[in-house]
Amino acid sequence: MPPSTDLNDALMARARQIIPGGVNSPVRAFRAVGGTPRFVRRAQGAYFWDANGQRYIDYIGSWGPMILGHGHPAVLEAVQRAAAEGFSFGAPTEREIELAEEIAALVPSIEMLRLVSSGTEAGMTAIRLARGATGRSKIVKFEGCYHGHADALLVKAGSGLATFGHPTSAGVPPEVVQHTLVLEYNNVAQLEEAFALHGQDIAGLIMEPIAGNMNFVRATVEFTRRCRELCTQHGALLIYDEVMTGCRVALGGAQSVYAKAIPGFAPDLTVLGKVIGGGMPLAAFGGKRAVMEQLAPLGPVYQAGTLSGNPVATACGLATLREIKRPGFFESLSAKTRRLTGGLSAAARQASVPFCADCEGGMFGFFLLPKLPQNYGQVMQSESSRFNTLFHGLLARGIYIAPALYEAGFVSSAHSDEDIAATIAAASEVFQALRL
Numbered sequence: 001m002p003p004s005t006d007l008n009d010a011l012m013a014r015a016r017q018i019i020p021g022g023v024n025s026p027v028r029a030f031r032a033v034g035g036t037p038r039f040v041r042r043a044q045g046a047y048f049w050d051a052n053g054q055r056y057i058d059y060i061g062s063w064g065p066m067i068l069g070h071g072h073p074a075v076l077e078a079v080q081r082a083a084a085e086g087f088s089f090g091a092p093t094e095r096e097i098e099l100a101e102e103i104a105a106l107v108p109s110i111e112m113l114r115l116v117s118s119g120t121e122a123g124m125t126a127i128r129l130a131r132g133a134t135g136r137s138k139i140v141k142f143e144g145c146y147h148g149h150a151d152a153l154l155v156k157a158g159s160g161l162a163t164f165g166h167p168t169s170a171g172v173p174p175e176v177v178q179h180t181l182v183l184e185y186n187n188v189a190q191l192e193e194a195f196a197l198h199g200q201d202i203a204g205l206i207m208e209p210i211a212g213n214m215n216f217v218r219a220t221v222e223f224t225r226r227c228r229e230l231c232t233q234h235g236a237l238l239i240y241d242e243v244m245t246g247c248r249v250a251l252g253g254a255q256s257v258y259a260k261a262i263p264g265f266a267p268d269l270t271v272l273g274k275v276i277g278g279g280m281p282l283a284a285f286g287g288k289r290a291v292m293e294q295l296a297p298l299g300p301v302y303q304a305g306t307l308s309g310n311p312v313a314t315a316c317g318l319a320t321l322r323e324i325k326r327p328g329f330f331e332s333l334s335a336k337t338r339r340l341t342g343g344l345s346a347a348a349r350q351a352s353v354p355f356c357a358d359c360e361g362g363m364f365g366f367f368l369l370p371k372l373p374q375n376y377g378q379v380m381q382s383e384s385s386r387f388n389t390l391f392h393g394l395l396a397r398g399i400y401i402a403p404a405l406y407e408a409g410f411v412s413s414a415h416s417d418e419d420i421a422a423t424i425a426a427a428s429e430v431f432q433a434l435r436l
């Protein structure tokens with residue numbers, strides 16, 4: 001067989017020699033779907049081009065941050081100007097205050113916040129803060145929710161009801177996760193039992209309000225209400241991990257969506273990332289003033305970062321937020337996303353392929369299942385072989401969706417009506433191969 005002339009293959013072979021698995025974050029390796037990852041050479045608007053010069057309509061958008069598409073002129077200009085003024089100082093800047101004020105204005109439950117460099121760091125610190133502020137040890141999380149790769153959060157559910165979990169990664173000793181209680185998402189009875197058993201020891205409950213790391217699964221209103229009530233009743237902090245949903249499903253994040261159904265609803269702490277950095281390494285956590293004042297240098301909970309509040313990253317985040325808060329931005333983005341999921345659903349129906357989809361703002365998910373799943377166990381009933389056929393069919397037609405069935409998708413303001421129509425047309429063709 002002659003050697004492959006595919007430049008992605010060549011780059012992958014070279015990357016594998018020096019980077020474990022050839023990638024710097026595992027899902028990029030295409031292990032779930034097979035085939036060779038596309039090495040991105042450049043991106044503009046709704047598209048990126050791979051090493052072969054092949055163009056793709058991008059529905060990953062760096063896993064969420066690129067809500068304005070790639071290379072938005074106002075953001076690019078802000079980044080270029082900031083870079084010329086210095087990359088990093090290790091001393092405070094006015095821009096950090098501006099970004100913090102901007103975020104607090106968008107998310108009213110945040111009275112004070114701190115900027116960090118990754119969602120992992122923000123989630124990890126929010127847990128430390130909840131423990132420090134309450135003097136308690138136990139944390140509740142839900143199966144299928146991802147909160148970054150901090151040791152205490154790499155846990156899967158235990159076998160029994162409301163039992164403590166097992167590490168999902170080698171290198172995490174069981175003692176490190178012994179205080180992490182893993183429950184089923186949207187299971188009110190189990191939640192109540194957990195609080196009845198352990199309520200006085202629970203420092204915080206961390207959740208993705210719309211889970212985007214098991215594709216797209218909404219917390220029901222009833223479940224959300226009970227999470228809030230039980231935390232309040234037992235003196236635990238409700239921590240919303242909105243790294244993915246923040247400034248993505250709505251300007252005020254998923255909490256603003258739930259606040260419409262539950263008057264007065266607000267979490268105690270919120271974790272943000274992705275969109276607030278506009279594609280630069282930037283994340284944040286914030287919430288009640290009294291809790292945030294527990295952080296060093298004011299309080300006893302330690303946290304620090306050499307690159308925290310980085311001047312180029314904050315410029316990128318600020319410019320991004322200023323664009324998305326323009327009147328009508330989210331209405332238009334939401335309508336576009338709904339057109340995509342509606343079009344895909346209609347195409348699947350026409351081909352008699354079991355399919356369902358959901359979306360909020362610029363985030364969507366779909367399943368090759370007859371009805372929307374409510375938890376991780378139901379998500380995992382999707383057949384991965386059918387998803388892989390869909391994934392590769394779309395990829396071959398220049399449509400790039402997440403290379404795994406348990407990931408959400410993202411639409412940006414740069415996606416045109418033609419891009420959406422081309423995506424639906426490509427999917428219609430691929431659905432023919434998925435007829436049962």
Ligand SMILES: *Cc1c(COP(=O)(O)O)cnc(C)c1O
Binds near residue numbers: 212274
């Ligand atoms: C992406 C993500 C994280 C982790 O953020 P990183 O910047 O990748 O460390 C945490 N929580 C949620 C919900 C995420 O989607």
